Amino acid sequence: xxxxxxxxxxxxxxxxxxxKDLYKMAVDYVAEYEEGNLKxxxxxxxxxxxxxxxxxxxxxYDVVYIxxxxxxxxxxxxxxxxxRHVLIAKSFIYGQSCYFACVGIGSKDEAxxxxxxxxxxxxYYYTYQGLExxxxxxxxxxxxxxxxxxxxxxVGYYIKNADNFKKLIGDDCKLYLEDGTIVSGYNNVxxxxxxxxxxxxxxxxxxxxxxxKSDNLPALYIEYVVDGSATGRVVxxxxxxxxxxxxxxxxxxxxxxxxxxx
Numbered sequence: 001x002x003x004x005x006x007x008x009x010x011x012x013x014x015x016x017x018x019x020k021d022l023y024k025m026a027v028d029y030v031a032e033y034e035e036g037n038l039k040x041x042x043x044x045x046x047x048x049x050x051x052x053x054x055x056x057x058x059x060x061y062d063v064v065y066i067x068x069x070x071x072x073x074x075x076x077x078x079x080x081x082x083x084r085h086v087l088i089a090k091s092f093i094y095g096q097s098c099y100f101a102c103v104g105i106g107s108k109d110e111a112x113x114x115x116x117x118x119x120x121x122x123x124y125y126y127t128y129q130g131l132e133x134x135x136x137x138x139x140x141x142x143x144x145x146x147x148x149x150x151x152x153x154x155v156g157y158y159i160k161n162a163d164n165f166k167k168l169i170g171d172d173c174k175l176y177l178e179d180g181t182i183v184s185g186y187n188n189v190x191x192x193x194x195x196x197x198x199x200x201x202x203x204x205x206x207x208x209x210x211x212x213k214s215d216n217l218p219a220l221y222i223e224y225v226v227d228g229s230a231t232g233r234v235v236x237x238x239x240x241x242x243x244x245x246x247x248x249x250x251x252x253x254x255x256x257x258x259x260x261x262x
Contacts, residue, residue: 026070073106089147
């Protein structure tokens with residue numbers, strides 16, 4: 001039962017559900033709904049909207065990835081082309097079938113639902129049309145190659161060490177740094193990352209990467225976390241269309257560009 005009176009009550013900013021709260025509600029709802037119908041056995045749930053896979057599970061004998069997106073009624077959200085490409089790239093790499101799930105969330109109170117007001121402790125309706133299969137079809141081959149290269153840089157969405165980069169760096173790769181320095185050639189680029197990761201590890205820096213778009217181009221967003229404080233970098237990546245190896249890595253500052261995970 002909702003703790004709120006009917007209509008639009010007096011409330012503070014801390015009473016409003018965040019986008020992260022709504023996303024978690026949507027992921028939990030899909031997992032519970034599909035498990036309740038005996039269609040899904042959930043292995044894990046990821047509540048970070050930036051990772052590209054919300055639920056990993058099994059349907060029958062098939063391991064599947066599910067991308068979940070949430071919207072607040074009366075808004076409806078659809079999978080973007082970038083999100084579809086991310087799923088297709090993951091499907092090619094890992095061989096899993098991929099699905100999209102959209103969940104609309106709205107207060108059972110009509111006034112709050114129509115005004116898209118989501119309060120903590122309220123009662124909610126969920127609008128869900130089921131899992132939408134995402135086939136490996138009708139994709140931009142170059143964008144898929146870029147996304148595959150980015151995905152291969154780490155395990156899951158964590159970069160473990162410089163060895164993950166080496167597997168995909170081309171012989172003539174060029175690395176463009178923010179200060180204008182250019183590092184050229186496989187050995188030199190690998191040496192740069194060896195020193196970079198060793199230095200970060202010694203300083204206790206946690207490094208995450210996320211598939212994203214910057215200036216409407218596929219990009220790698222690297223986040224550095226030290227004592228809970230996060231800063232980030234954008235790396236634009238170009239790959240060879242024939243073999244998928246990285247030919248160019250170009251650093252830039254996210255402060256100058258709009259980063260999108262949607």
